[in-house]
Structure formats: C-alpha cells, structure tokens
Amino acid sequence: xxxxxxxxxxxxxxxxxxxxxxxxxxxxxxxxxxxxxxxxxxxxxxxxxxxxxxxxxxxxxxxxxxxxxxxxxxxxxxxxxxxxxxxxxxxxxxxxxxxxxxxxxxxxxxxx
Amino acid sequence: xxxxxxxxxxxxxxxxxxxxxxxxxxxxxxxxxxxxxxxxxxxxxxxxxxxxxxxxxxxxxxxxxxxxxxxxxxxxxxxxxxxxxxxxxxxxxxxxxxxxxxxxxxxxxxxx
Amino acid sequence: xxxxxxxxxxxxxxxxxxxxxxxxxxxxxxxxxxxxxxxxxxxxxxxxxxxxxxxxxxxxxxxxxxxxxxxxxxxxxxxxxxxxxxxxxxxxxxxxxxxxxxxxxxxxxxxx
Amino acid sequence: xxxxxxxxxxxxxxxxxxxxxxxxxxxxxxxxxxxxxxxxxxxxxxxxxxxxxxxxxxxxxxxxxxxxxxxxxxxxxxxxxxxxxxxxxxxxxxxxxxxxxxxxxxxxxxxx
Numbered sequence: 001x002x003x004x005x006x007x008x009x010x011x012x013x014x015x016x017x018x019x020x021x022x023x024x025x026x027x028x029x030x031x032x033x034x035x036x037x038x039x040x041x042x043x044x045x046x047x048x049x050x051x052x053x054x055x056x057x058x059x060x061x062x063x064x065x066x067x068x069x070x071x072x073x074x075x076x077x078x079x080x081x082x083x084x085x086x087x088x089x090x091x092x093x094x095x096x097x098x099x100x101x102x103x104x105x106x107x108x109x110x111x112x
Numbered sequence: 113x114x115x116x117x118x119x120x121x122x123x124x125x126x127x128x129x130x131x132x133x134x135x136x137x138x139x140x141x142x143x144x145x146x147x148x149x150x151x152x153x154x155x156x157x158x159x160x161x162x163x164x165x166x167x168x169x170x171x172x173x174x175x176x177x178x179x180x181x182x183x184x185x186x187x188x189x190x191x192x193x194x195x196x197x198x199x200x201x202x203x204x205x206x207x208x209x210x211x212x213x214x215x216x217x218x219x220x221x222x223x224x
Numbered sequence: 225x226x227x228x229x230x231x232x233x234x235x236x237x238x239x240x241x242x243x244x245x246x247x248x249x250x251x252x253x254x255x256x257x258x259x260x261x262x263x264x265x266x267x268x269x270x271x272x273x274x275x276x277x278x279x280x281x282x283x284x285x286x287x288x289x290x291x292x293x294x295x296x297x298x299x300x301x302x303x304x305x306x307x308x309x310x311x312x313x314x315x316x317x318x319x320x321x322x323x324x325x326x327x328x329x330x331x332x333x334x335x336x
Numbered sequence: 337x338x339x340x341x342x343x344x345x346x347x348x349x350x351x352x353x354x355x356x357x358x359x360x361x362x363x364x365x366x367x368x369x370x371x372x373x374x375x376x377x378x379x380x381x382x383x384x385x386x387x388x389x390x391x392x393x394x395x396x397x398x399x400x401x402x403x404x405x406x407x408x409x410x411x412x413x414x415x416x417x418x419x420x421x422x423x424x425x426x427x428x429x430x431x432x433x434x435x436x437x438x439x440x441x442x443x444x445x446x447x448x
Contacts, residue, residue: 001113001195004195004198004199004202007199007202008198008202011202011205011206014211014215015209015211015214015215015216016215016216017216019216020379022158022159022161022162023153023161023162023164023172024153024156024157024158024161025158025378025379027146027149027150027152027153027161028150028252028374028377028378029378030146030149030150030179031143031146031147031149031150031255031371031374032371032374032375032378034139034142034143034146034179034371035143035367035368035370035371035372036371037139037142037143038139038140038142038143038364038367038368039368040139041135041136041139041364042361042364042365042368043356043361044136045136045270046134046136046137046269047134049134049135049136049139050134050135050189052135052190057190057192060135060190060192061192061197061200061201062197062200062201062204064183064186064187064192064194064197064198065194065197065198065199065200065201065202066201067142067146067179067183068183068194068195068197068198069198069201069202069205071176071179071180071183072198074176075176077162078164078169078172080169080172080173080176082176082177082180083113083116083180085173085174085176085177085180086116086120086176086177086180086181086184087116087119087177088173088174088177089173089174089177089178089181090116090119090120090123090177090181092174093123093181094123097127099126099127102127103126103127103128104127104128104129104131132267137266137267140262140265140266140364141266143259143262143367144259144262144263144266146259147255147256147258147259147260148259150252150255150256151256153252154249154252154253154256155244155249157382158381225337225419228419228422228423228426231423231426232422232426235426235429235430238435238439239433239435239438239439239440240439240440241440243440246382246383246385246386247377247385247386247388247396248377248380248381248382248385249382251370251373251374251376251377251385252374254370254373254374254403255367255370255371255373255374258363258366258367258370258403259367261363261366261367262363262364262366262367264363265359265360265363268360269360270358270360270361271358273358273359273360273363274358274359274413276359276414281414281416284359284414284416285416285421285424285425286421286424286425286428288407288410288411288416288418288421288422289418289421289422289423289424289425289426290425291366291370291403291407292407292418292419292421292422293422293425293426293429295400295403295404295407296422298400299400301386302388302393302396304393304396304397304400306400306401306404307337307340307404309397309398309400309401309404310340310344310400310401310404310405310408311340311343311401312397312398312401313397313398313401313402313405314340314343314344314347314401314405316398317347317405318347321351323350323351326351327350327351327352328351328352328353328355
C-alpha cells in the first residue's frame with residue numbers, strides 16, 4: 001500500500017499533473033471511473049455478476065485499479081489515509097447497524 | 113490493510129448481509145457513495161476544494177471510508193486485490209501516457 | 225415542456241443562482257441526483273424494482289424531477305434542446321443497433 | 337415530447353429489449369450516461385466549460401440525448417411523466433429555498 005501511494009505520487013509528479021488535481025476534479029474522476037466499473041454489470045443479472053467471463057474480470061480489474069488510484073490521489077491531496085477513513089467509518093457503521101438488530105433483514109437493510 | 117479487510121468481512125458476516133452483496137449491487141453501492149463524496153464539492157471552486165472547513169473534511173473522511181469499504185467488498189467478492197489492481201493499472205498508464213510526451217499539457221490531458 | 229423550462233429559468237434567476245451554474249457544476253449536480261435516484265433501487269431485485277411501494281414511488285418521482293431539472297438547466301446553459309438531442313441520438317442508435325440484428329439478444333446487448 | 341416518447345418505446349419494442357429494462361437497470365444506465373456526460377467536463381475550468389469547442393458540444397449533445405432517453409424509459413416503465421415530476425419538484429424547491437432568503441448566497445447554497 002505504501003509503495004503504491006509513492007508510485008502514484010511519482011506518476012503524477014513526473015507528468016506535472018498536480019495542477020489539474022484539485023480535490024474537486026479528483027472527486028469527479030473517481031465518479032467517472034466508478035461508473036465505468038458499474039457499466040460492466042449493467043445488463044447482467046445478480047447471478048451473472050458472480051460468474052464473470054475472464055474478459056470481463058480483466059476489465060473489472062482495470063476499473064477497480066482506476067477507482068483506487070483516484071481514491072488514493074484524492075485522499076493524499078487532503079492529507080487523509082484511506083485505510084484510517086475506512087476503519088473509522090466501519091466503527092460508526094457497527095454502532096449504526098448493530099448485528100443483533102439488523103441481522104439478515106432485507107427490510108431493515110433496504111430502509112436505511 | 114489486511115486487518116481492515118478482515119474487519120469488513122466480519123462486519124458483513126455478522127449481519128448476514130452476504131446475500132445482498134452481489135458484485136452488481138456492490139458496484140451500485142460504490143457509485144452511490146462516490147457520488148455522496150462528490151456532492152461535498154458541488155458548489156465549491158477548485159480553490160475552495162483545497163481549503164475545506166473542518167466540518168467538510170470530516171464529511172469527506174466518512175465518504176472516503178464508505179467508498180473504500182465498498183471497493184474492498186467488491187474486490188473481495190471477485191477474489192481480487194485492489195492494491196494489485198491499482199499497481200497493474202498504473203503500469204498500463206505509464207505506457208499509455210509517457211511522461212516525456214504528456215508532461216504538463218492540459219490539451220493532451222483533456223483529450224485522452 | 226416549454227412552461228417547465230420557463231419556470232426553471234425563473235426559479236434560478238429569482239435566487240440569483242446563475243453564477244453557480246457553470247455547465248461543469250450542472251453536470252456534477254446531474255450526477256449527484258442520478259445517483260440518489262439509483263440509491264432507491266440499490267438492494268432491490270429486478271422484480272422488486274418493478275413493484276415499488278407508494279413511498280418509494282413518491283421518492284422516485286422527486287428524484288426524476290431533480291434529474292430532469294438539472295438536465296434542462298444544463299441544456300439551456302449550452303443553448304441545447306434536450307428533446308432534439310434525444311431525437312438525434314435515437315436516430316444514431318437505430319443505425320448502430322439495427323433491430324434485425326440485435327433483436328432480443330442478451331449477448332449482443334451486453335457486449336455493446 | 338410526445339412523439340419522442342412514442343419513438344423511444346417503439347425503438348425498445350422493435351429490439352425486444354423490454355425484458356432487460358427493469359427500473360433498476362434503467363436507473364443504472366441513467367447513471368452511466370450521466371457520468372459519460374460529466375467526463376467531458378472533467379479537466380475543464382468553470383470558464384472553459386462555458387466555451388466548449390464544437391467537437392465537445394457535439395459530444396455533449398449525444399450524452400444529453402442518452403441521459404434523456406434513459407430518463408424517459410425509466411419514467412415510462414413506472415408510469416410517471418418526467419415533466420410532471422419536474423414541475424412538482426420545482427414547487428417543493430420553491431418552498432424549501434424561498435427566493436427572499438437564499439438569493440445570491442453562496443453560503444446558503446452550499447449548505448443545503
């Protein structure tokens with residue numbers, strides 16, 4: 001993870017692209033890539049989405065890579081650590097959705 | 113990162129939510145969270161997006177956490193490692209956008 | 225449709241919000257609202273999405289309204305007519321996906 | 337508008353694509369197209385987004401067309417009229433953001 005972050009920063013610096021990387025633009029880029037990832041699943045059923053062809057899996061790999069690169073770029077720009085952000089959010093989610101109350105309940109789940 | 117992944121899997125398992133977590137649904141959830149992150153920047157200028165209030169930074173932290181949790185859930189479901197995906201994508205990007213050609217060029221950058 | 229466009233323009237003008245309405249910001253707003261619309265369907269099956277509760281239908285109504293308002297705002301700002309844009313795109317789609325070739329084919333459909 | 341809706345329904349029917357058009361899938365498609373529209377503006381400044389090249393305007397035209405086609409497909413599927421949805425939402429917005437209070441206020445605007 002640390003070497004990935006270093007490589008991403010170097011990649012941007014070598015291309016002199018920091019000037020385009022406002023947090024706002026990076027958040028837009030993140031959405032564009034997340035949407036390209038979603039497009040792969042557009043006409044698939046839930047079941048089909050669990051059994052992707054090798055071609056689609058490769059496509060998913062690339063789009064997950066793009067989303068993660070933007071997420072790291074955005075977090076870095078704002079001085080945040082995505083792993084820490086996720087851990088803190090998970091703690092909040094544990095309190096918000098106690099396992100004993102929401103377990104296996106589609107109704108609960110869809111009404112959040 | 114490894115402990116984060118374990119915690120996320122445990123969180124889902126304890127709530128019996130695996131059944132809702134088709135790759136398709138997780139990709140939708142990722143987009144919904146990426147969009148909530150983007151909304152924070154909606155009416156801000158590029159400059160303002162670099163100088164967020166503490167309240168907005170806290171909000172960004174939570175949404176980055178949500179995006180990352182969905183990304184990990186989706187990758188795990190498909191047996192993929194997001195760090196590996198990002199590293200491989202970065203290698204492809206290096207070949208696609210050679211530093212010597214694209215350096216600092218807004219025109220090139222916006223024409224990809 | 226024409227009275228709707230007039231009303232939307234008046235709404236923005238009365239609030240002196242034109243200054244925030246760059247095409248870029250309006251495109252972001254459109255995405256944020258499209259994502260709120262999508263969120264309603266997040267954990268529903270395809271079948272459930274066809275039989276929404278009255279509460280969810282009302283929510284869908286509001287989000288379709290929001291998406292459409294942003295779409296009209298964006299088109300107006302750029303001097304475009306969304307109905308004309310859709311008609312032209314439909315003509316292109318007719319050529320791109322001839323009915324005689326793609327009819328009822330999931331494979332074709334998902335490989336576009 | 338009415339002839340557009342008829343043409344869109346005929347287009348779908350001639351291709352036997354109704355079976356893929358669950359509201360959930362149409363909401364995903366709407367998001368994918370809204371994101372392709374947003375991508376056009378990704379690296380542009382607010383000012384640049386107001387002065388698009390003819391090539392980009394043509395691209396915007398197509399993506400606005402795609403977004404609108406999905407929006408109409410989704411509304412039709414649920415028996416809703418997008419113009420009515422927008423008018424009702426506009427009435428709600430008038431009450432939510434009274435012109436006399438929010439006029440020209442960036443602060444208010446960004447704190448909604």
